[in-house]
Amino acid sequence: MGEAQQKSKMPKIIAIVVAVLLVVGGSIAAFVVTNLSGKKQYFLAEKNSIEKLSEKIEERYEPELKWVEQSKENPTESTVDLSAEYNLPSGSVGYGQMDPAHLINNSTISITSATDMKNKEMSAKVNADIGGMKIDGVDFYMTADKLMLGLPFIEELISLNGDDFGTLLHELDPATFTGEESIDLESMFEGTLTEEDLEYFKKEYAEMIYDEIPDDAFESKKESIKVHNESLDTEKVTMHITEEKVKNILNKVLDKLEKDEKVKELLREQMAFQQLGGTAVDSEFEQMISDFESGISEAKNGLKDFQIPDGLNSTIWIHDDVIAQRDVSIKMGPNKDELVTFTVKGTQLLKDEKQSFNYDLAYKDSLGEGKLNIAGDLAWKDNKASDSITLTIEDTKLKYEGTETLKDNKRDFERTFTLEEPTSGGGSLIWNGSSTYKKDTMNSEHNFSVESPAVNQDMFTLNAKVSGKTVDSVDIPEGDNVKDLGKMKADELRQYFEMEVTPKFQQWLFGMLSEGGGTGF
Numbered sequence: 001m002g003e004a005q006q007k008s009k010m011p012k013i014i015a016i017v018v019a020v021l022l023v024v025g026g027s028i029a030a031f032v033v034t035n036l037s038g039k040k041q042y043f044l045a046e047k048n049s050i051e052k053l054s055e056k057i058e059e060r061y062e063p064e065l066k067w068v069e070q071s072k073e074n075p076t077e078s079t080v081d082l083s084a085e086y087n088l089p090s091g092s093v094g095y096g097q098m099d100p101a102h103l104i105n106n107s108t109i110s111i112t113s114a115t116d117m118k119n120k121e122m123s124a125k126v127n128a129d130i131g132g133m134k135i136d137g138v139d140f141y142m143t144a145d146k147l148m149l150g151l152p153f154i155e156e157l158i159s160l161n162g163d164d165f166g167t168l169l170h171e172l173d174p175a176t177f178t179g180e181e182s183i184d185l186e187s188m189f190e191g192t193l194t195e196e197d198l199e200y201f202k203k204e205y206a207e208m209i210y211d212e213i214p215d216d217a218f219e220s221k222k223e224s225i226k227v228h229n230e231s232l233d234t235e236k237v238t239m240h241i242t243e244e245k246v247k248n249i250l251n252k253v254l255d256k257l258e259k260d261e262k263v264k265e266l267l268r269e270q271m272a273f274q275q276l277g278g279t280a281v282d283s284e285f286e287q288m289i290s291d292f293e294s295g296i297s298e299a300k301n302g303l304k305d306f307q308i309p310d311g312l313n314s315t316i317w318i319h320d321d322v323i324a325q326r327d328v329s330i331k332m333g334p335n336k337d338e339l340v341t342f343t344v345k346g347t348q349l350l351k352d353e354k355q356s357f358n359y360d361l362a363y364k365d366s367l368g369e370g371k372l373n374i375a376g377d378l379a380w381k382d383n384k385a386s387d388s389i390t391l392t393i394e395d396t397k398l399k400y401e402g403t404e405t406l407k408d409n410k411r412d413f414e415r416t417f418t419l420e421e422p423t424s425g426g427g428s429l430i431w432n433g434s435s436t437y438k439k440d441t442m443n444s445e446h447n448f449s450v451e452s453p454a455v456n457q458d459m460f461t462l463n464a465k466v467s468g469k470t471v472d473s474v475d476i477p478e479g480d481n482v483k484d485l486g487k488m489k490a491d492e493l494r495q496y497f498e499m500e501v502t503p504k505f506q507q508w509l510f511g512m513l514s515e516g517g518g519t520g521f
Contacts, residue, residue, distance in 0.1 A: 041220060045318045056352075064437055066437065073117075073118070074470045075121075075473050078469075079113075082464055083107070085463070119473075119474070120189040121141075123140065135152065138152060146160060153501075163486075197266065208253075220235060232324055238314075239314045308330065324349060329342070338366070344359065357376055374389070383405065397419070431447070435466075443466070443467045446464040448463075
């Protein structure tokens with residue numbers, strides 16, 4: 001194998017190494033352990049830290065999370081009403097020109113959707129008033145088997161079965177499409193990873209890696225440190241896994257991944273989900289799996305000469321059973337001249353009423369170095385929140401600042417996202433509103449505005465009102481008044497759209513423009 005070909009595998013191998021470390025590391029943290037050896041202390045502290053943050057999120061957003069579960073278990077219907085306010089400076093519109101503020105300030109869009117995740121049914125209806133032009137009758141329906149579309153200028157519904165997707169494409173463009181293409185509508189009603197899938201990865205990969213990490217890779221001792229101006233007595237646990245052992249573990253993971261039919265099936269499902277609206281044929285699925293297997297094989301071959309000279313080093317400081325400080329580093333590359341060092345260093349203080357953190361993520365190689373800092377404070381006390389998070393990369397900062405108050409299931413909030421960038425001067429997105437969640441209903445109001453050196457906060461505001469409720473079922477129309485595109489030949493499709501759909505659309509549009517003449521169209 002040539003040197004150039006070997007070097008070309010460096011990014012792929014690094015990506016696989018880092019991805020495996022991150023994915024299985026999180027899974028190991030969820031692996032329940034007892035009997036506190038240094039190894040078990042380490043991973044139990046990781047587990048406790050993740051659970052602590054999860055508990056705080058669940059406590060703060062309990063009403064919203066209950067509504068999410070409600071919508072998973074029961075059919076729900078929601079309506080989103082959109083409007084906007086646009087205030088131009090006086091004199092900015094010339095004589096005889098259309099005032100965009102008149103159009104924007106007199107326009108609304110309403111979207112009503114209903115979803116039944118268990119029965120795999122969804123509907124959506126769109127109504128709009130654009131400066132006096134009223135648009136209604138735009139309806140969309142989806143089940144696990146078919147799509148249907150209703151338009152205001154035709155009486156029948158346009159329908160397409162998922163299995164006929166390839167047939168339709170082939171009729172329209174036989175030179176490009178084979179007719180074997182399909183569209184997996186059912187995947188739209190399914191999550192990317194189920195609880196069963198996560199349990200599988202935990203058992204098959206996390207527990208395997210945990211068992212492979214040697215007990216003598218850990219050392220533990222008492223140490224006092226200072227975190228966010230607080231002195232803490234901690235248990236310092238250091239993990240050092242040698243290069244040989246890291247590569248052995250990665251080889252075992254890659255060996256298992258290469259032959260794991262469960263993972264391959266998940267990849268198929270993910271590809272089907274991403275291909276919604278596109279094309280997917282059996283040959284493409286097989287090619288994807290083949291690429292996956294060959295990629296794993298190349299990674300294993302490249303791993304033989306891959307260098308991790310210092311192994312994997314990670315130190316955590318444990319206080320009150322959770323991590324208060326960490327220092328992680330790994331240096332790796334295809335040879336000694338192309339080594340890249342990745343580090344994660346920082347502190348966190350996870351208390352019941354406040355969680356603070358400050359972390360540096362950095363890399364360094366022969367060409368240069370870079371660092372990203374993320375720091376923040378999250379406070380929740382007496383149903384009141386005050387949050388601040390800052391992401392810093394060199395001279396650029398992205399800040400989030402928010403306050404919330406929860407009373408009688410009503411949350412009032414003010415949230416600001418600010419970009420500080422020296423070239424443009426940056427700007428802020430301001431999001432204010434309130435939301436109320438009950439067992440079977442929800443209501444919320446949201447107001448979005450932008451502020452920057454060139455834009456005043458009062459110049460433009462987007463308003464959204466959302467209401468939701470549980471319903472008995474999703475109304476999916478049935479009957480003969482349906483035009484099935486998947487059963488039509490190419491000449492039938494052309495005749496239908498040229499002789500029926502297009503003329504009716506033109507007539508409808510002309511009528512709309514005539515009615516809305518006062519808007520300036």
